[in-house]
Amino acid sequence: MSLSQEIAPLLPYLRRYARALSGSQNSGDAYVRACLQALVADQSIIDTSGGTKIGLYRLFHVLWNATVVPPVTNDGTASMFEQTAQQRLATMAPESRQTLLLSTMEGFSIPETARIIDKTEDEVTQLIQDAINEIDRQTKTEVLIIEDEPLISMDLMQIVESLGHGVTSVARTASDAIAAAKSETPGLVLADIQLADGSSGIDAVKEILAEMSVPVIFITSFPERLLTGERPEPTFLITKPFNPNTVKAGISQALFFKGTDAVAA
Incomplete structure (x- = not known):
């Protein structure tokens, strides 16, 4: 198998990492492109002795610290999360x-x-x-959980509350999620994509985001449905079955980029 064939299935996850690290899909993707361009120019720069995945992330890490990727032009549509990212990164x-x-x-x-x-x-x-x-x-917030599996939603509630956050509601369908968000504005949304009545968590999130600015973490058994290489893709995505520490890190990282004026007291 060629190096390009080994790397191809790893790229959606490298993009996920880069986006979570930078807080922006555009910025994260720019760093991944820079990494791939360097690799195309000279394949000897990647060390695969510990495995291709470790080698790819190691290469990305080196270039992240050494490469200046041109910033994405702000056309006025950047979310408040992206606008506050650099301030938070500096601290x-x-x-x-x-x-x-x-x-x-x-x-x-x-x-x-x-x-x-x-x-x-x-x-x-x-x-x-x-x-x-x-x-x-970081300031604590209130979380809306969109999840149709009772045991999973209970686990998520425990994780959220263990971090000192509150839970506004647990919604099992898209319509319930939209109604819950309108009833009490959340500071963060944790969303599955396949819900109890066959409705879509993705559609629920789209409608919620049309009404308010709030960070979203998708938690799903079907990451390939979101990591398609097409826009938009989620900045924060966690795969089921999940490690509680992974969810904790995702919540903390999402709130790290959240505008302070939108965090509930």
Whole structure:
């Protein structure tokens, strides 16, 4: 199998990582393109001795720190989350955020994460704790959960509340979700895409976002339905079955980019 064939199925997940890291689909995709362009120019720059996936993320990490990607022109449509991203980034060590996302959202082990960012395992553990401590200082909010499976929704409620956030409602259908959001504006939405009555969490989120600005995390068994390479794609996406720490990291990261004026007290 050629290197390009090995890398192709990894790209949707690298885009997910880049978007979560930058807080923007446009910026994240720009960094991934820069990584691929460098790789096309010289395939010897990737070290696959630890596996192609680790090698790809390691290469991306190096280029993330070294490459200046031209910023996307703001045409006035950027969300408030993207507008506040740089302010939030300036207050937190980049390596802490990178390490947190690699070890939770992307599912790398501590040794694998250490290899990717060229740190010791002890350093990785400390960076993760630093990231959690920093993000925990963000303002708490109220969360709308769109999920039709009772056990999963209970797990999500426990995770949300363990972080100090509240739950406005648990909706099992698209219509219930839309009504709940209109009744009490959430500060964050956790959404499945396939709901109890056959309705779509994606459609519910689209209608909610037409009425208000709120970060959304999709939690689904069908990530390929969202990671299509077409626009729009979600900045925050978690695959079922999920690790609770992955959900915690996703919530913290989504709120990290959230405008402070939209966070519920």
